[in-house]
Amino acid sequence: MTKSEQTRSLIVDTALRLFAERGYDKTTMRAIATEAGLSVGNAYYYFGSKEHLIQGFYDRIQELHFAACAEILATETDFETRMRRMLLAWVDIAEPYRAFGAQFFRNAADPASPLSPFSVESTEVRNRHIALHSTVLNESTAKVDGELREVLPELMWLYHMTVVLYWVHDRSPHSATTRMLISRTTPLIARLVGLSRLKVFRTITRDGVQLFRDLGWFPSPPKPE
Amino acid sequence: MTKSEQTRSLIVDTALRLFAERGYDKTTMRAIATEAGLSVGNAYYYFGSKEHLIQGFYDRIQELHFAACAEILATETDFETRMRRMLLAWVDIAEPYRAFGAQFFRNAADPASPLSPFSVESTEVRNRHIALHSTVLNESTAKVDGELREVLPELMWLYHMTVVLYWVHDRSPHSATTRMLISRTTPLIARLVGLSRLKVFRTITRDGVQLFRDLGWFPSPPKPE
DNA sequence: GTCTATAGCAAGATAGAC
DNA sequence: GTCTATCTTGCTATAGAC
Numbered sequence: 001m002t003k004s005e006q007t008r009s010l011i012v013d014t015a016l017r018l019f020a021e022r023g024y025d026k027t028t029m030r031a032i033a034t035e036a037g038l039s040v041g042n043a044y045y046y047f048g049s050k051e052h053l054i055q056g057f058y059d060r061i062q063e064l065h066f067a068a069c070a071e072i073l074a075t076e077t078d079f080e081t082r083m084r085r086m087l088l089a090w091v092d093i094a095e096p097y098r099a100f101g102a103q104f105f106r107n108a109a110d111p112a113s114p115l116s117p118f119s120v121e122s123t124e125v126r127n128r129h130i131a132l133h134s135t136v137l138n139e140s141t142a143k144v145d146g147e148l149r150e151v152l153p154e155l156m157w158l159y160h161m162t163v164v165l166y167w168v169h170d171r172s173p174h175s176a177t178t179r180m181l182i183s184r185t186t187p188l189i190a191r192l193v194g195l196s197r198l199k200v201f202r203t204i205t206r207d208g209v210q211l212f213r214d215l216g217w218f219p220s221p222p223k224p225e
Numbered sequence: 226m227t228k229s230e231q232t233r234s235l236i237v238d239t240a241l242r243l244f245a246e247r248g249y250d251k252t253t254m255r256a257i258a259t260e261a262g263l264s265v266g267n268a269y270y271y272f273g274s275k276e277h278l279i280q281g282f283y284d285r286i287q288e289l290h291f292a293a294c295a296e297i298l299a300t301e302t303d304f305e306t307r308m309r310r311m312l313l314a315w316v317d318i319a320e321p322y323r324a325f326g327a328q329f330f331r332n333a334a335d336p337a338s339p340l341s342p343f344s345v346e347s348t349e350v351r352n353r354h355i356a357l358h359s360t361v362l363n364e365s366t367a368k369v370d371g372e373l374r375e376v377l378p379e380l381m382w383l384y385h386m387t388v389v390l391y392w393v394h395d396r397s398p399h400s401a402t403t404r405m406l407i408s409r410t411t412p413l414i415a416r417l418v419g420l421s422r423l424k425v426f427r428t429i430t431r432d433g434v435q436l437f438r439d440l441g442w443f444p445s446p447p448k449p450e
Numbered sequence: 451g452t453c454t455a456t457a458g459c460a461a462g463a464t465a466g467a468c
Numbered sequence: 469g470t471c472t473a474t475c476t477t478g479c480t481a482t483a484g485a486c
Contacts, residue, residue: 007452028476038453039454040454040455040478040479041453041455041480044478044480045452050478102337105335106331106332106334107331108334109333109335110330111330112327113331168336181436181440188433191429195425200420200423204416207409208413211410211413229469232470254461254462255460255461263471264471265462265463266464267469267471269462269464270469271469274462275461
């Protein structure tokens with residue numbers, strides 16, 4: 001680990017600690033620099049803005065989440081269970097940061113911000129996430145309509161984003177309500193996905209998939225696995 | 226109209242004009258105050274923060290939207306058409322503000338902000354909106370599962386919020402893509418609502434409705450019509 | 451390339467006098 | 469209610485040390 005990487009980590013660690021202690025807004029760049037034993041200028045040398053520190057948070061969460069999923073996805077084959085456990089694992093990991101996570105959620109919601117999950121800058125991390133959802137689906141025993149299957153990972157990612165949206169509003173202890181949301185929506189989704197092959201459903205499924213395609217949700221299309 | 230009310234209006238009018246001219250972020254409180262012929266301190270006497278000025282924008286949009294809907298809802302009876310035209314009317318009205326609307330969307334997304342559509346402070350305006358959706362549904366010819374019917378206006382409101390979320394990301398001229406989203410999702414929704422009475426669907430509908438109820442989406446429950 | 455120190459701007463927000 | 473003066477803080481700029 002080079003000196004530069006050490007400093008970078010030191011800044012992120014200090015920032016995350018202070019964020020957790022006193023919240024995002026009340027943590028000044030001056031305080032982060034002082035606490036880390038650095039100058040403000042140095043902090044800005046590594047991170048273009050206070051917002052950019054949030055990326056450090058994202059990266060950490062994602063890394064931990066992927067590690068947690070590896071175990072789950074290696075053993076479980078049922079689609080619904082895979083999806084549910086993957087999402088619950090995310091909540092477990094994000095839990096310690098919930099109190100202040102909401103404070104910078106606003107940045108993620110700003111379409112102009114590079115931190116927005118829909119932004120061009122987020123393409124890579126978004127695609128990695130979508131790929132995770134692909135794995136959840138493809139290595140499961142789920143039977144899905146062929147058309148739907150191609151876009152389903154993206155839809156699952158959107159579902160995940162919705163859960164996150166709910167989570168930042170959730171004030172229940174241990175994010176219990178979010179957990180309930182997950183545990184009770186995944187079976188519904190699994191059933192709907194199963195129904196997608198039914199005759200009554202065919203046209204509506206096709207129309208929905210076609211619409212999704214025509215909209216071109218993302219600035220740049222996600223890479224296929 | 227008292228002096229105080231006049232000053233208040235003057236500040237909102239000036240702020241909205243400047244927001245439209247140069248965007249939210251680039252409009253400083255100093256500029257608003259100067260342009261209105263007041264001191265900065267005075268502006269803060271009436272509005273606790275720059276964010277609070279946004280409420281003036283919401284109020285204006287909602288007023289115009291309700292007026293536009295009155296006409297539509299008085300003549301049209303088809304559920305899908307009512308919903309579609311109501312949403313398209315919203316896009317028409319919000320159109321002039323789209324360029325800078327996205328800039329303060331971040332505030333709406335912040336759960337801690339009183340401007341969040343989910344906040345306690347927004348209860349009144351939210352309930353008024355949900356009541357509008359009730360009207361769209363109840364005075365239409367739609368046939369809906371009884372259980373679903375009770376929560377459907379709230380779900381329609383969430384759908385509306387989703388459209389708004391898409392809209393702030395939409396960069397197409399005249400919000401064409403958002404309009405397409407509306408025109409093509411309303412038929413899908415109308416069909417799904419119709420299917421809700423089907424036998425295959427009953428259990429899944431009931432489960433969904435029950436979940437929605439158990440979650441208690443809002444800090445305070447919406448008033449029944 | 452990595453880092454310090456310091457000075458200073460812009461703009462949101464506040465205090466206290468009147 | 470209104471003002472002026474001031475504070476705070478994100479961020480920038482510069483000059484220089486190693």
